[in-house]
Amino acid sequence: MGIIKVENIKIYAFHGCLAEEGRIGSEYSVDVLVRADLQKSAKTDDLNDTVDYVLINKIVAEEMSIRAQLLERVAQRIVDSIFKNSSLVRYVEVAVSKLNPPIGGDVEKVTILLSEER
Numbered sequence: 201m202g203i204i205k206v207e208n209i210k211i212y213a214f215h216g217c218l219a220e221e222g223r224i225g226s227e228y229s230v231d232v233l234v235r236a237d238l239q240k241s242a243k244t245d246d247l248n249d250t251v252d253y254v255l256i257n258k259i260v261a262e263e264m265s266i267r268a269q270l271l272e273r274v275a276q277r278i279v280d281s282i283f284k285n286s287s288l289v290r291y292v293e294v295a296v297s298k299l300n301p302p303i304g305g306d307v308e309k310v311t312i313l314l315s316e317e318r
Contacts (some may be wrong), residue, residue: 201290202238205303206256207231211264215274218302222267227299229309231262234282235291251286259285271296271312279316290315 209232214225234251241250263277273296282292293315301310 201235202242203233203235204238204251204253204256205233206253206260209257209260211261213264214267215264215269216302217269217299221302226301228264229297229299230278231295231297232256232260232278232282233293234286236288237290238258238261238288245280251288255285256282271298271310272314275312275314279314283316284318289318291315295300 209230211228211230212225213228215228216222216223216226234256236251238250241247260278260283263274263281264272266277266278268274275296278296279292280295282289293313295311295313297309297311299309301307303310
């Protein structure tokens with residue numbers, strides 16, 4: 201088993217319960233960790249034998265572009281899409297962080313962390 205991490209994917213998106221968040225949007229950071237058997241790709245040096253982190257980044261961008269009220273929903277869509285698009289993945293962990301959230305205080309970020317194993 202091995203781990204692939206794609207960290208600090210910066211995205212501007214329009215999630216949130218407030219109407220203004222849908223119009224104004226805000227900055228987000230997404231981290232993805234996947235566990236998969238990487239022994240074959242370590243030997244073959246073939247992209248087809250591993251989890252392509254370009255695909256992970258593309259999935260994050262696509263799912264973040266679809267508005268949701270809750271970060272939990274966005275994170276779950278990312279998890280589901282990674283499992284759907286890569287049969288090698290056995291475990292996914294996704295952290296979606298809203299930077300400078302509008303919650304009436306000096307808060308750097310709010311993060312939702314979801315994980316799932318198949």
